[in-house]
Amino acid sequence: MMTMEKIEKHPLFKFLRDNPKATVGIFLIAMILILTLGAPIFTKFEAGFRSDQYRVAPNGEFILGTTQLGRDVWAQTLYGGRTSLMVGVMAGVIAVTLSTIIGITAGYFGGIVDGIITTIINIAMVIPQIPLLLIIAALMGGVSPLLIGILIGFTSWAWGARVLRSQTMSIRNREFIYSAETLGESKFRRLFAEVMPNMLSMMSSAFVGTIVYAIMAQATLEYIGFGDPLSVTWGTMLYNAQNTAALQTGAWWELLGPCLGLIVLGSGLTLINFSIDELSNPKLKAQRIMAGYYKARKAEKTYAEAGAENE
């Protein structure tokens, strides 16, 4: 039987309580996931549904109003979210895979291999990504969300690669790698069994960061007009809003859906990224240490008590 006490002592609850950033982040993401993946539950309209009420303000029937073409903004937000998420995740996966392979290879093998790869990474970093993205998209005509995901993945691996490379190099020099060598393990095996687990936090951080970037880049591309105008994503919603003069006619609700979605998703992911950092490096929990410090300074109690309060 779960009493209140038992719940409070449960490790999961304690984790959430000790890490407010993670909690809020997870909550935001969960909300988005639930709303978008479970779209049919939350709206009775289909994404492509056209009613005969053009550009009405939010009311009882249409929670977020309708667009110029009579589509329900709320439904579009929910269903569009699915696509946006998928694109983001896919881009993230591609980018992280690329940066992991490239970065670790460079850092691990060193020497000429490293030299060449580093130069490539530096060049890739110096060429501005968004103009590049836009041009490729333009040259291909409109691009489907899937393609956008792939493109983004292939153009945003540089920064992650550099970070992972320096991490690999510092780990490579650590003792336990040398000891593995004396035991006779093969280079590749060492690479995976020993180097990678240490970098898990960096990799997941890069992954989350790339998803954020990917979702933003996708929305941007579509807003400019290079998405697939027939698809429903947050970006295309903005594109349609712009092209049907939503701003000028004061139809703020058309913007609200996709903007809120993007903001909530971006914020949630960023917060999670912060908590990944904090978890892997507990010294970053500076605020809690400092809170204890100030308490100890102000209180005239003994320090054993102040210490205990921090538990």
Add this chain to the structure above:
Amino acid sequence: MKYIFKRLGFYLIAFVAAVTINFFIPRLMPGDPVQMYMAKLYQTSGKIDAETIAAVEKLFGFNRDQPLIQSYIEYVGNIFSGNWGISFSQFPLTVTEALSRGLNWTMFLMGTSLIISFIINNLLGILAAWKRGSRLDSVLTVGGQLMSNIPAVVLALLVSYTFARSEIFGIFPSGYAVTPLFRPANVMQYIGDVAYHAFLPVSCIVMLQLGGIMGMRANMINQLGEDYIAMGRAKGVPERKLMFSYGARNALLPVVTTFAMQVGFMLGGSLIIEVVFNYPGLGKVMLGALNSRDYPLMQGILLMSTILMLSANFLADMMLLILDPRLRKQGR
């Protein structure tokens, strides 16, 4: 001196790489851009003869009789001698001419945003590091990062709507760099007008860069842990001076390096913001080029952006040389 040459060498290589990418992208894309362009041309002017096709191909640099390598070398040569081709959508302007129209305003916007953002980010970073662990610190770090992760599009649209168009707060203009048809009576009025129009776009760009607070903060924290801070304090240096002349001055050095990278991100964002605010900079040129599939112009924009990035990097390298005496000629 060796340092400068090494950096310049790298930038040259990077530029050539950008040019190469520029050369190969249209050729790697599915569909033949020449054909697509011809189709458009046919729609507008109905002319399709062999001469026109040859002329267009030449403009593109798609010379089918030549081996690829030769086209490539010609292309690189052209780029370096300033011949970036002729714009389709703004015929008969050359690409360089079309670009220069937008360049001024973009440089103004980005330059202003860079300076303001640099000052704000670093000051806030210093503050966050000095008051490390306090509420203020958390708010600044997390808040800044959250701000940065909002897509430029979203922020620009929201800001534009709220402060330019809505009834309550819409006090700023919703577009353009200067009020059309406005004849300023003197320089001050002109500056005022420009500032009035630039306020929102610059604010958006600066807000998007707030994530940079973390960088300066991290550097400051590293510096504050160093012994020379403790010794400075012991020597009797007042706290404020410790923060700036000791800590910040040294923490600034790594910041200058990331500053160059920042420009890259800023560039992408500012182009979008220009589009939303209808600002007559490179963003607008780019939008026009993209929409009319004006390849030479698009390529020109990519090259121009790359040049801006490389220049920013180079500038950062120079500043580092000035600020860090350790990089200068060593010893006596």
Add this chain to the structure above:
Amino acid sequence: MSKLLEVNNLSVDYITLKGAVRAVDNVSFSIEEEQSMGLAGESGCGKSTIAYSLMRLHRPPALIADGSIKLGGREILKMETDELRKFRWEHISMVFQSAMNCLNPVVKLEKQFFEIYKNHGITNNRSEARTLAEELIQIVGIPKERLNDYPHQFSGGMRQRVVIAMALALKPKLLIMDEPTTALDTVVQREILQRVYELKKDLKFSILFITHDLSLMMEFCDNVSIMYAGKLVEQAPSRTILKNPQHPYSYGLKNSFPSLHGEIEYMEGIPGSPLNMSNIPEGCRFQDRCFRAQDICFKVVPPRNHRGNDFYDCHNPMGTLTGSKN
């Protein structure tokens, strides 16, 4: 000679996620005028923490929890910020552990000296300050033109001398030297310490010399205090510690440093590793590593045995056993 520095019941805590860890526990000692006192112990036993406390240089999460520190009769722990700022460097100054890092790398030396004079109201005039600095820097044997250089342009030994010059700029009564020679080779070490010793006689200041190198301390200091795990375990004139240490730890330390003279001996170290400060046992802190430990040592905190101005905290001291054949 009267007492210059009086430290009573000093305790310093570090606040961590798991609560407060007491790095310095109820330490009391005093230094007289023109006396040099050595403070010895392993890394991490709290020596630098004490040094920082004397000048109130601690920053969060370090916290001076309790005690009193009086220099020339003035209570340092109760001073206001401005008073403290003026007090530092004028009456008490410090030579930091790594001369490598304790000078601002982007400021010329001349300016770093000027700061000292300006912040203490000696002079606001740059050329006056320059003259003063030139005198000072020549005392430690560095040509005065070098004032125009940056810290990284000096060798390790020279940098150390510069730092010492800076520390003596305002003629303090107490000079703290925190492991001043660890990064230097023995020849330079000797030169520098010799110079400081001469300056001490001329300018008449006291020294608190912190190090883990006991042999160095023997030659240089009048009195020695031995620290272990945050507590002072023995204090005596250096000769006494050399010949007749009472605390087993002092004995172990002394025997860990080979002598250049005399016969070749079998070296003893001190078994075990430093105490984990978040897990302090009952009784004597040295219990796990002590070769003279008895049952009582595991239960009761050892009492302080006084011998004139000296003391040692031990249940089972060495007594009259002599030390090694030095």
